[in-house]
Amino acid sequence: MENDEQLRSMMFLLTYVLLKRRRDINNVSIHTRHEIQRRIRHRQYFLQRQRRMLMMLIAEGIHSSVRIRTRPWTTTPSSDWWERVVMTEFQPSDWLDKFRMSRETFFYLCDKLRPRLARQDTSFRLALPVEKRVAVALWRLASNIEYRTISTLFGVGKSTVCRCVRDMCHAIVALLSCTYLKPPNEEELEDSARLFRSYWGFPHCVAAIATLHTAIITPSNNASDYANPAGWLSVLSQVAVSGRGHFWDVCASFPGGTDPAEILQNSSLWATATEGGLSPAQPPLFMGKAIRYVMLGEACYPLQSWLMKAYPEERSRRRSHAALTERQQVFNQQLHRALRVSEEALLRLRARWQCLSKRNDCRLDVVPTMILACCILHNMCESHGDAFKTEWQVEVAETESPQPDHRPLTSTSVDERNSEEVRDLFCDYFEQQSNDFTQ
Template identity: 85%
Template structure:
């Protein structure tokens, strides 16, 4: 009997402990549930109060705008619905071109292409910006280079949002559109470019010109002297290859402004591609009765190669006086200079359309190269879609920007290719035959 009583007491003790523990767990769960309910109530109260304040501000802004005399409905509108109420409903084709540097059709084409990278989900407390508005904010910045706070007030978004839109769109353009608008040319495009260089610029057997672009920047936190270009101001240096159509085929960005252009070229993918014959058809074309790959044109700072032609340098006598070049070499230099001016005009169109490249860019150094690539891609897209270009944009750039530096230092003769002089002689012979 003693053992049975002991077992019963143990069982009663265990049941009592379990009942007490269960009651404690239930009480704890009730407390957590009440706390969660109170937290949600506070959040909802905060949300409704915030929505009420925003509604009152919108109503007050609408009342002020009703009594304001305006010459044009969208020039002085401070409301956050300016994008939906004005741009999407009242903008004319000329407005789209002036403010976004592209037609309405090209704008929405761009939005659809970038949607996979730019679309965002709504949250419980905030609606995500539509892709179209994010693209518009970024394009406004690229086209005008105005301050973030100006765009922030115009579109009714925060300055940090403007910065994020610019970064996100530039990265999305490079990731999604490079393969379409910034890629190596096809054989047909090579032939078309060679025909344009020949017929319009007077230089045969050439498919592209290589040149440089300096983008002004704010003083970096370190190694500022490396970014001083030959003109004395701070910049980021980019190397571009421009076709006869004015398209950018290759862009190599992100170098300090004081970098030697020849060094950039030798370390770029363009050098390897051209040296291996990648810028000529599979069947080598014939020039002056000899098989010769298509050539590129470059400034005097680049090394002379069998595929890269540059001007003959000025000759000096032992006394240091300049001596005139032979007539064939002078003629070659004039024709090459004329062809290179076409590439300068393409760069001017690029800087005029996207003025973030012509004025001092206050973005971080990690953003400027991506922005440069994005602008070249957008340029090619607008040109291929046939969007209009306004001449007054070029006037604005020529009046506002610092002149592009001139790289006068010649590339060392040791960098020249041994058989390149013979190729340059063929072009001299061709131009002489054309004169007779």
């Protein structure tokens, strides 16, 4: 009897020691991970600070006519740097690096925005040319550097830089939305469906829906509403991306803590898709049935007959769910592959216009217009065939604010009845494709 008591006592003591040891190891691991993350953030902060200081030194060098051998065009004073260097000596690579577009596209943009940006000379000062106003704003969108640095670089006041950015973004949204950010016609729908099928391996699909978080400074009101799932403050945008990587629809200006499903259900895209606006009047045939084209979305969106999402893979402990079948797993794999079109489009958007990948210090009422303007500029540059440099993506990968993951939507109250039937048709299609391939 005494031996049993001693054995139980020893077992209890051993269990306690093991649990304490595990807790200590976990605490050390958590502390180490936090320390590593802190050092990474610290290093990123100093790298960005060093980059800003270099830009300011370059700008000061331009202003004081200091001769720098590696970049001879920086020796020109800021008063005529724009007129004498940019307009006459910039090479195609310089236009692409600094303005993120070709010279031809730049002047095309200036001509389109001239009705809204042209100003008259006054008795006190000469108005800035449209080309210079656009260049100032594009430099800000592409680099996200401080207004004072751009002010020194172009020889204008900081308030002028701010006004150029705001006016150009509003002008782009007002004048170019109808050309570069509009609902697709039947020809564009068929082209997108062809690309999704041939390039991304997903048939009868015309677009993918995704979200974009843009980091902001702390707003004066309701700051907690702007905290996203990752914990930092942001403005949330919803985008619909075609098979070519162009944006068809953009909803901006939502606080970062907003549920993406709520944004979708209150958007014009939801109304258009529900009424069949993203499909021809006569729905095309798929697997022998006439059904409308579909779009693809992440797990945070509701399943609809026109919106496909993956089968949930995480199972609740409270309910008994069967594991995913092989055909459902194949469907999920194909859908995740096709969703890369939206991921790559957003990556190119943030890499080209880095005001969306770094913390934006503009006023909160300007940020949504800036997001819309950047999406329109993305479509314009892609449509004009302007080159995209892969090294731009490196800076996006090193940003302080990686895109957060949204919680999967568990409620099925907004799912349509026949949405499961449509998803089963896609499972049948991929199963048939697999059988044909094995034979």
